[in-house]
Amino acid sequence: MTSAEIVKQYQEEGYVVIPDVIDEELVQEARGHIEWMGRKYPDIRPEQYHHYLIADDPFWLRLCADPRLMDVIEPFIGSDIALFGAHYISKPARTGQPVLWHQDGYYWPLEPMEVITIWLAVDDSTPENGCMRVIPRTHRDQRIFSHRVSQDIPNVLSSELDMRVVDADSAVDVVVPAGGVSLHDPYLIHGSEANLSDQRRCGLTLRYIPTTTRIKRENHAAYLCRGEKIEGINWYPEWPKFRPGDHHPFRGCDRTPWI
Ligand SMILES: O=C(O)CCC(=O)C(=O)O
Numbered sequence: 001m002t003s004a005e006i007v008k009q010y011q012e013e014g015y016v017v018i019p020d021v022i023d024e025e026l027v028q029e030a031r032g033h034i035e036w037m038g039r040k041y042p043d044i045r046p047e048q049y050h051h052y053l054i055a056d057d058p059f060w061l062r063l064c065a066d067p068r069l070m071d072v073i074e075p076f077i078g079s080d081i082a083l084f085g086a087h088y089i090s091k092p093a094r095t096g097q098p099v100l101w102h103q104d105g106y107y108w109p110l111e112p113m114e115v116i117t118i119w120l121a122v123d124d125s126t127p128e129n130g131c132m133r134v135i136p137r138t139h140r141d142q143r144i145f146s147h148r149v150s151q152d153i154p155n156v157l158s159s160e161l162d163m164r165v166v167d168a169d170s171a172v173d174v175v176v177p178a179g180g181v182s183l184h185d186p187y188l189i190h191g192s193e194a195n196l197s198d199q200r201r202c203g204l205t206l207r208y209i210p211t212t213t214r215i216k217r218e219n220h221a222a223y224l225c226r227g228e229k230i231e232g233i234n235w236y237p238e239w240p241k242f243r244p245g246d247h248h249p250f251r252g253c254d255r256t257p258w259i
Pocket of ligand 1: 089099104117119130131132190191192203205
């Protein structure tokens with residue numbers, strides 16, 4: 001697919017899949033990172049490795065700022081790019097929790113809602129192990145529907161979209177091979193099933209904003225991944241230094257810059 005075709009499909013359907021974005025070695029490093037996180041945070045479910053944990057995690061930041069990911073999103077949001085959110089949703093085999101239907105924009109204090117998600121497949125993501133499912137074209141009205149707290153079954157977000165607006169029969173599976181990505185729009189209705197298979201399904205969902213988008217949440221860290229930040233808009237803490245023994249080791253961790 002050409003870059004123009006990727007943009008067109010994203011604009012028309014609300015999502016697009018791009019296989020083969022990062023190399024196998026980086027995928028392996030990300031898998032090692034997930035295992036390392038499991039040891040470091042034994043009390044956190046692996047579907048819940050959230051953005052706040054990135055502040056002291058050089059490998060995670062290095063992964064999020066990978067130039068191949070930046071090249072994918074630059075046609076959408078321009079060349080001044082900040083990371084606003086990072087969340088590994090690693091669904092263990094057999095017990096992986098579902099993500100109920102939702103729209104990301106419902107959760108985000110962004111002004112304007114100019115943001116794009118890259119969902120990076122750390123494992124092959126298939127219908128069997130609980131790949132993402134989307135309802136194409138539901139982003140078109142740029143409208144956020146009501147959501148409610150939902151804890152009847154264990155689920156990653158503990159909330160869901162008002163079911164009256166979900167036509168689950170029109171949902172499609174977003175199959176992404178490891179190392180590939182899918183992109184989706186903040187207004188698109190999407191979710192994923194539980195993982196009852198024997199294969200883990202790990203994905204890293206990354207939210208990027210142009211540096212002109214304001215995060216209206218106090219002390220929410222943004223990380224500049226390409227280009228320039230704007231004074232007075234958002235808080236950019238310093239990136240952590242790699243410390244052997246404290247951090248997950250990776251290619252280039254003893255150099256600056258890492259990539
Ligand atoms: O990883 C999943 O199953 C769901 C991901 C998702 O909802 C998102 O990236 O916005």
